[in-house]
Amino acid sequence: MEWKTIKVRFEGPVCYIKFNRPNAKNAINNLLIEECHRAIILCEKRSSVVIFEGSPEAFCFGADFNEFEFNCNNEKQIATRPDLLYDLWFKMASGPFISISHVRGAVNAGGIGFVAASDIVIADDTAVFSLSELLFGLFPAMVLPFLIRKIGYQKAHYLTLMTKPVNVKVAHDWGMVDEYHKNSDSLLKRQLARVIKLPKSGIEQYKNYMMELNDFVMKSKDQAVETNRTIFSDDHNLERIRLFVEEGIFPWEG
Structure with missing residues (x-):
């Protein structure tokens, strides 16, 4: 089976799924989901056992804004x-x-969805976690049910509002990282020896x-x-994304 956005390998009862979009910080697009x-x-x-991995620099950086389409009729996809x-x-x-996220480097926005949905999360000391969506007028509607289940309402609420990254120690203290x-490779091997x-x-x-x-997530x-469809259909939100993608202008610079 051919893969374009991920790498898949089986070792006995263990499947490794590695995000493989290095030029996009392993951002999520339709093909990666499929x-x-x-x-x-x-x-x-x-x-x-199923293990999700990214690169040493980035686990997964959320939705790929570069794959949004803005046509001459100002219709957005x-x-x-x-x-x-x-x-x-x-x-x-x-x-x-058993789903395991092995996190190294940056994990942002939708990338935290993979982390929050996992049964076990292990990380190295370079891992940083953020929900940056609200800077664009968006919010992580899809991620939040899984994240609330994992770390609780108030910590998920705070991470969403602050939009800034937290390091792996904070994520561990909050219960996002086990x-x-x-x-972390050695740590993963020790985990696998048991599970x-x-x-x-x-x-x-x-x-x-x-x-x-x-059954909260269900x-x-x-x-x-x-809610996700609504916020990604809002003209103001999409204009912020367009300015960022096409002109490199961050929302707070407009």
């Missing part, structure tokens, strides 16, 4: 399919495997039970997707 779905379908059948992206994160949270170490011993059937039953105990989908 390819991740295809990879997850394979994992549902054969893997008990949303860069990603919010329903498919939400479904991808939901599969990470509920699927019959463990971190300068050598690969767990039977896939047990993982599936356990995660189904956990989703029944806390119930939040329709509202999150519709």
